[in-house]
Amino acid sequence: MKNTVSYAFRSDDLSIMTVDSVGWQNISRANYRCSSDTRPDHGHVVFQYTLSGQGYVDIADQVLPLPKGHALVVQVSEPHCYYYKADSTEPWEFVWINIRGEEASRIWSLVIEREGHVIKRGADSPLIRQLWDIIGLINRENVTDKYRLSVQAYQWMLTLVQTSREAENEIGVVAITTIEKCKTFMREHYASPVTLDLLAEHCDLNKHYLCRLFQRSERISPLAYLKNRRIEAALKLLRTTELPISRIGRQCGFESPSYFGKVFKQYMSMSPTEYRLNTLEFPYDAIYYE
Structure with missing residues (x-):
């Protein structure tokens, strides 16, 4: 496949997410500029990944470089301009894909919120390999x-x-190793009284630092993670055993039947007894919270 291929697709179907255009280019001309002001269509998102050389993007009152291994992530509706500088020492080689659809815009907003308008990925990363696969599918x-x-x-x-x-x-x-150690401890000891102090001691960390680390990695607090494991265990026992509900609550780490019932209802919008009997709406032996 030669290193200048580009494909565009036009459709009035707005019900699905579709490829607007995709390609591979090698730019060396100083007048290469793509500005949101000059685009006739504001209905898609842009991903442009630098293979070699370097480009630049003006966006949100910033000038951001686009060196090798970095990708531009913008919505066409955002005011921006990406371009190649005349004094560059080598051509700007990149692959790109533009995608149309409301879901694409939603995902773009999520990625930009997390990483900004310029993101970094390896040339052999799954994201870039899959982009090459799309280009190859069309080309070959x-x-x-x-x-x-x-x-x-x-x-x-x-x-x-x-x-x-x-x-x-x-x-x-x-x-990561510390967080896995913490999670393993909670999975194995959910039936016991587990506190933040106990978790911090087990992981040999300050409890406040452990909470920040766990939240950043898992998007949930350690004690919320523990509560999920306890409810999972309770759901399974309610559906697969004849144990009394009060005993199930104790075996799953809940300090009293009333607290067990309160937490259970927060998760399932029904009491443990109602769940045990309601096999039609929830025909599962286990439910997992991830």
Whole structure:
């Protein structure tokens, strides 16, 4: 495949997320500029990833470089301009994809909130490999059907969301090991009285620092994580055993039947007894909170 390919797709179907355009370019001309002011269409989002050389983007009163391994993430409706500088020492080589649809805009807002308008990914990362796959699918197999391309766009977007969450939660190997140690302890001891002080002692960390670390990684507090595990265990016992409800509450770490009933109703909008009997609405042996 030559290193200047580009494809555009036009459709009036707004019910699905679709590929607007995609390609691979090598820019060396000084007049290369893409400005939101000159675009006739404001209905899509732009992802442009630098393979070599460097471009720039003016956005939100900032001038941001786009070096190798970095991608531009903008909505066409946002005031911006990305371009190649005349005094650059090498061409700006990049791959891009523009995607149309309300869901694409929603995901773009999420990614920009997490990482900003310029994000970093490796050339061999799943996100960039999947982008090459989309280009190859069109180039080699002449795939132009909007539904097949929509499937590709959705899969690529899911990878973007996943890797964006991982980038936001990047906290280092030691911290990840500590959090896994904390989670394992709660999974194994949910039936016992577990406090933040006990968790901090087990992980050999200050409890306030442990809370911040856990929240950043898991998007939930340690004690909320513990409560999820306790409710999961209770749901399974209610559906798969004949144990009295008061005993199930104790076995799952709840200090009293009334507290067990209160927390259970917050999760399931019904009492433990009602859940045990309600096999039609909830025909499951287990429910998991992740």
